[in-house]
Amino acid sequence: MKNFITLVSGFLFVISIVSAEPKVLVIDWPVTQKLKSSMTVLSARSMPYPSGLIDKANAVHLPVYLPSAYAYQETLQMVGEGDFYTVTVPLSAATVFITGDRTYQQDSNAVTSVSTLAKELSFIRAEGMVSVDFNRHGANYTLSIECDQPDDDQRCTQTRFLQQVYADLVLIGGQP
Amino acid sequence: MTRLFIILGVFLLIGSCATRDIPEAEAVGEIGSIDAYLFGTPGKLSPSNSGMGRVGDHYIYAPNIRFPLEKAPAYINSQVYGVGGLHGPKGKGQCDARNYQYPWKDNYCETRSWKMPLCPGGKGHQGVDIRPASCNKDQHWAVAVEEGLITSVGRYTVYLRGKNTGTTYRYLHLNAKSLAVRIGQKVMRGQRLGLVSNNMGKAKTTIHLHFDMKQTLRFSDGSSAKVFVPPYSSLVDAYQRLLSGRN
Ligand SMILES: [Zn+2]
Numbered sequence: 001m002k003n004f005i006t007l008v009s010g011f012l013f014v015i016s017i018v019s020a021e022p023k024v025l026v027i028d029w030p031v032t033q034k035l036k037s038s039m040t041v042l043s044a045r046s047m048p049y050p051s052g053l054i055d056k057a058n059a060v061h062l063p064v065y066l067p068s069a070y071a072y073q074e075t076l077q078m079v080g081e082g083d084f085y086t087v088t089v090p091l092s093a094a095t096v097f098i099t100g101d102r103t104y105q106q107d108s109n110a111v112t113s114v115s116t117l118a119k120e121l122s123f124i125r126a127e128g129m130v131s132v133d134f135n136r137h138g139a140n141y142t143l144s145i146e147c148d149q150p151d152d153d154q155r156c157t158q159t160r161f162l163q164q165v166y167a168d169l170v171l172i173g174g175q176p
Numbered sequence: 177m178t179r180l181f182i183i184l185g186v187f188l189l190i191g192s193c194a195t196r197d198i199p200e201a202e203a204v205g206e207i208g209s210i211d212a213y214l215f216g217t218p219g220k221l222s223p224s225n226s227g228m229g230r231v232g233d234h235y236i237y238a239p240n241i242r243f244p245l246e247k248a249p250a251y252i253n254s255q256v257y258g259v260g261g262l263h264g265p266k267g268k269g270q271c272d273a274r275n276y277q278y279p280w281k282d283n284y285c286e287t288r289s290w291k292m293p294l295c296p297g298g299k300g301h302q303g304v305d306i307r308p309a310s311c312n313k314d315q316h317w318a319v320a321v322e323e324g325l326i327t328s329v330g331r332y333t334v335y336l337r338g339k340n341t342g343t344t345y346r347y348l349h350l351n352a353k354s355l356a357v358r359i360g361q362k363v364m365r366g367q368r369l370g371l372v373s374n375n376m377g378k379a380k381t382t383i384h385l386h387f388d389m390k391q392t393l394r395f396s397d398g399s400s401a402k403v404f405v406p407p408y409s410s411l412v413d414a415y416q417r418l419l420s421g422r423n
Contacts, residue, residue: 022340022341022342023394025392025394025400026398077359077360079325079326079327079328079359079360080327083342084327084337084342086327086328086335086337088328088329088330088359094331095328095330095331097328097330097335099327099328099335099344101342101344101392101402103342103392104342104391104392104393104394104400105237105341105342105343105391105392105393105405106237106391106392106393106394106405107393107394107396108393108394108395108396113230113294113296114293114294114393114403115293115294115295115298116293117291117292117293117298118293118294118393118401118403119399119401120291122291124290124291125290126288126290126302127302127348127386128332128376128377128379129330129333133401133402133403135399135400135401138400140392140400140401140402142390142402146330146331146332146333146377147331147377148331148377148378149377149378149379150376150377150378150379151378151379152378
């Protein structure tokens with residue numbers, strides 16, 4: 001009998017490894033809701049958000065952050081639903097992106113030797129782009145900028161511009 | 177006793193339902209033995225002064241993806257340390273025949289100045305560089321490795337988020353005018369995205385596809401982080417299927 005149970009649990013274990021569905025992280029909603037109400041007040045402006053943006057943001061099940069300076073730009077494009085979103089903002093000779101995602105693909109025990117750097121906030125310049133990965137409320141975000149002139153445009157040769165965009169992110173939506 | 181068997185039976189039934197959608201040939205775990213004529217070892221960078229890869233990591237982070245170029249042959253090797261590269265032998269430049277030869281050479285984690293949590297030195301190349309069949313730009317199609325959504329298009333980058341896995345794949349240096357997709361478009365596995373080129377805005381690069389994969393790792397304390405994971409073993413697996421017509 002014991003052997004039979006071992007066999008069955010082994011079988012179930014194999015099944016759990018084989019199923020490849022994206023797995024979902026837990027979001028800290030109470031903190032998010034509190035933040036949202038305070039930040040909405042801070043970001044209150046006379047201009048409305050681009051049409052449909054808030055509806056799209058509220059169809060996403062994680063907190064939706066946008067660069068406040070561009071949140072009202074009609075040319076921004078938001079895609080996403082459920083567990084992720086990406087906002088693309090075309091600027092003059094550059095593009096800013098922010099993406100948020102609450103899925104995870106690997107348990108770290110499957111991936112050996114991950115540096116603790118993974119959890120440190122750092123602005124990096126790679127492949128001509130400046131970017132930063134960060135975690136808020138349990139979800140993971142990437143903010144980045146890509147330039148027409150990666151070697152000459154200061155927005156892509158230095159991290160200062162993106163640091164400013166990062167400091168001014170505003171929470172506009174997302175629902176449990 | 178009978179009750180126990182019924183409970184176990186129900187469990188097995190649930191288990192078998194959960195696996196129903198998984199294709200039989202799906203690769204899970206590590207890459208098996210590979211043809212040394214075609215492929216260098218995952219994590220072994222070449223030349224040896226080009227940096228330190230993830231030696232011993234043969235895990236397939238993106239099982240069952242399609243190869244990102246529509247057609248074989250394609251050659252994974254260094255753009256920086258290869259012939260004609262910044263730190264490579266001069267030869268006949270980037271089109272030197274030695275760049276268009278097997279075996280592939282992994283270049284994930286190749287020496288770079290930026291942070292990379294999965295690289296042995298904490299720094300390195302975020303993905304791998306792939307040369308298409310010939311040294312001609314704007315001729316060879318890059319295709320979607322997985323069914324998914326084009327989440328963004330930048331100045332020289334296309335972002336694809338895989339529907340079934342949540343992995344973000346980046347395709348760099350496609351000819352911007354050749355792009356066959358736009359932001360928000362759903363694409364099928366194998367669908368054409370754009371032509372491999374040397375587009376890096378007004379900066380210079382060689383004719384190649386830079387391909388990388390970003391995934392979220394969850395740690396044992398429940399925290400998580402998004403990182404670029406090694407694509408090489410997944411690409412070897414995908415290429416083997418491309419060559420044998422099992423796409
Ligand atoms: Zn590259």
